[in-house]
Amino acid sequence: MRVLAALLIVFAPAAFGQDDGMPVGSSPDGVYFSAVDVAPELVGGLAGLQERLVYPETAREEGVEGLVVVEFVILEDGSLSGIDVLDSPDDRLTEAAVEAARASRFRAGTVGGERVPVRFALPVLFRLSGDVRSGE
Structure with a gap:
């Protein structure tokens, strides 16, 4: 059985229409930004994320596919909140994406050259290729 887990990563502002670099919301750790001079960057790129993503076996066997959208705040140290x-x-699929x-x-x-917390959305597309039931 061939399995394809496709990943899409999109910088998603927390509040559309805000592009002045001002804080626009709050997280458990304080304020976050929706517009920044330099967007956050995934260490290891999409290939690294693909390696960490595990398609749940029972979901594969049942032919479960779909898009999971995970949103979080990337803190100044690069960790998530x-x-x-x-x-x-x-x-x-939710558990695997999270x-x-x-x-x-x-x-x-x-x-302005300073690291800031930024709201980020990560769409993860789970898609099976071939006929799951026949093993092709």
Whole structure:
């Protein structure tokens, strides 16, 4: 059985229309930004995230596919805070996407050369290729 777990990563501002580099919201650790001079960067890129993502075996066997959207704040040290799932077709896919996000590190976004916390959305697409039931 061939399995494809596709990843899409999108910088998603917390508040659309805000582009002045001012804090626009708050997280458990304080304020966060929606617009920054330099966007956060995933350490290891998409290839590294792909390695951390595990397609749940029972979901594969049942042919479960879909898009999980995980949102969080990337803190100044590159760690994550306030992880929230905005959309998911299945709890098993949710767990896999959240675990991959938690295992990831980021380079913080900056405003005026200073690292700042930034709201970020991570869409993770789980897609099977071939006929799951026949093993092709």
